[in-house]
Amino acid sequence: MLMMWFLRQLTLALSVAVGVVSALHAELWAILIGLQFARDKGFDFEQVHSDCAKAVEMLNDTNASLSSLSLSLSLVRFIDAFRHGEWATTIIWIPRNCNKPAYMLAKNVDPSSLEIIYLTSPPAVVVSLLEMDTLYLQL
Incomplete structure (x- = not known):
């Protein structure tokens, strides 16, 4: 219960208007929103497909995200925390074509x-x- 409260508070904190963001940040936000939607629908397994290789790399390899900008690093950490729990998630890179x-x-x-x-x-x-x-x- 405490974890859910923390995640909701963190979502509120991260959802402030950030102005113009990069495609990477937009992709990370989309992944986060998709994962939240899947959890709210009660899915036990979520497979995320993204054509953003950098986002997939950052989410699957925590060492890769260490050199990133602070906003993307915050989103990566939040998504990582959100992915843990009583469900399984995988994030896969799919070329756009x-x-x-x-x-x-x-x-x-x-x-x-x-x-x-x-x-x-x-x-x-x-x-x-x-x-x-x-x-x-x-x-």
Whole structure:
């Protein structure tokens, strides 16, 4: 219970407006929000795919994050603390050209929306990309 309180307090502290941030910071925030969403939904295992090699390296190798900027280091430490507990998480690097369905989904979201969108089935815009992935896997 104390750990959950601490994580919520830390989330509030980190969620202040930070102004313009780098792509790395945005990716780390996205990973954190995704992990929080998965935990809130009760998932026992979460596999995160990211096309940001640096973010994946920092989250999978704590020594790699030591030379990073303080904001990214704080996010890495927070994500690391959040990943520990009664669930399993893995973070995997996926090259952007191998992650076209996710990339297409990201590009087709209203940029002014800050809400998490939970899809139960793929939208039409990505169905053809998923079918191409399926054909590729069968080769």
